[in-house]
Amino acid sequence: MSLREKTIEELEEIEEELNEQEEEHGYSNYSMKIELYKEMYRKLSQLVRQNNEDYQSSLDYVKRKLIYCLIHYGTYLKTEYQKDDYLARSCLEESLKYDKRNPLASYRLGFLSYKFNEYTKAIQYFQNALDNEQYHKQHLYQLNEQQQLNAHLYLSNCALHIAKETYEKINQLPLAKTQEIPKQELSPLFSSLIENEQYLLRHAFYKVNKAGTTTCSKAECEKLISNPPRDTFLLYFSDRTIIAVFNGEEALLTQDQGYMLSYFLLNSSEAVPATRHDFSVVDTIIPNTYTTNVSRLRRKLTEQGFPPMIQTKRYDNETGYYCNGTYPFYIMYRSDEEIEYR
Template identity: 40%
Template sequence: MQLRHKSIEELLDLEQEIRVAKDEEQNGANYRAIDIYKHLYKKISADKDSEYAFSLDSIKRKLVWNLVQYGTYLKTVYQKDDIAAESSLKDAIKHDRYLPIAHYRLGFLSYKKQQYNLALHYFQEAIRLQSMDGDDRYKMNDQQLYQCHLYLANCGLFIAKEAKESLEELNLDVNLNELSNYTTSPLYDLINENNRYLETHAYKMITKTGSRFGNKEDCEEMLECKSTLILDLTGRRNMLLFNSKEVSLSKNPAEMLRMFFLYSNYREPLDKYTFSDLISNTEFGEYPNNTYTTNVRRLNEKITEAGVDVRLIENKPIEDRTTYYYNHLLPFVIMHRSDEMFILSE
């Protein structure tokens, strides 16, 4: 039966099922979750006297959260898709326009396609909304905000450049001498300067001893590191590599491993609350210990699949808490776009 023919109660039952499907990394689970929340929101909105009317804001928050954070993984949990991301982000701002990060990502996607007028609009909105009150989870971080300004400046400069080129093609009977030095002006040089910065700061590489920015070639050099666990988030797939062997990770395990690498050790293990935002919108419910344990077990299995023959994420019971930590028996490298969105904050 199609979702539009299901009752609110049936849709709520499906919501519980889809949470399990997402935790089990089933392909299409993100798409189905978004579809369920859309139908729930539509049905409850249509009946203000519904006994479920009180949950409307909660459903909307879940819908927006899934559109922003998981919209790029609609086809498969392992591969990012720009077309799906663009569609989902546009859908998200229809439901909640106060999403600076969504506007920033739409601006970036438009910029990649050289749609500078549209990109300029999105970057302007991202900057405007950044200073307004709203959910901090959808705010840009400092690196994203800085790059947003650079992209915005470049959009304006590219538009000016295109306007001059179009003007020259018109062959008008007017004096164009005042524009003759445009290509050597400081503004035109700024386009190249901004592009150089964006290229050399496109990616961030992190190890236990520190971090640095670089370009795609720098990341490719890091992939040559031996006896090192490499979490590569730079491509269409999130990859875990060890001595040239690789396995794919979906978004949640990739974020979990990143947190274990960066913020855990024997003295400072991580409990389930560190990861609660990852597990099926647990801001709206409890994150069971056994779910946390299962997710860590699956993560350890992925590490083994990558060719590591020792256990790297270990359990450390603390009173009534279940905690785990990365034991640092192997060095790690994390690589991602410098303006990457993460659910779990640093």
């Protein structure tokens, strides 16, 4: 029986089964969850349109979960360990069908369009991201200061690219050889374009440790990863994968594991360890799921030869975890993709 033929109650049971499977097997079936939430949203929307207001809160709740999965997990639908720009684009576009004013979805679509040299599309997305920032109240999807600055620079670069291409095409037209066409000086455009590109490259990544946050280039991140300092923990959210590095050993992490480890490094301490509530962004995480996920992360790091870093402590009647701070660390990630849970 397809999801379309299921009742709301049956769909909720499937969601429970998926959650149980995730806890048991240690991987997240976000592809199935997205399809499930889409069908739940469709059915609940029909009920609300029939003036059954009792379902409005359920509809809002399912919508939040669907949008979150599309924006934050669409990149990894094909595999938990490697990003896919084309899947990301498809999911981000779909998220805008449910939340057309979502600034983060528009921003990331602008970045992908720019990456694919689709400058007209990129202008529309970046402008929408900036325009809709004032309307969107959820902090989860608002742009940070670096993203706002980048959006303006990308907008400027898109216009410069389009102008450059247009002037080149004008000069190739037959009439351009016989009529007096206004001469366009391209050198200032090239200069501005190059300066903007260089800035974006120099500030493409954040490099974060306990002392604070600085920006750097992708090349600097890769240089640090290829020649890491001794007894220093590195966590790198690259353009394709998430890897942890320590004294020559590497561990490939899932998106959830990368986010969780970054939170432990940056925001946890023995005095205030991180509990499951720190990771309950759109849904409540049950205690067993949280402890199981942390155990899997610990085991993966240990199996790859990493020293024990994540400690356990009871906090507010919850199981909490924190990094013991034995080793210095660096976390590196794209300034275009703010890490979750920070």
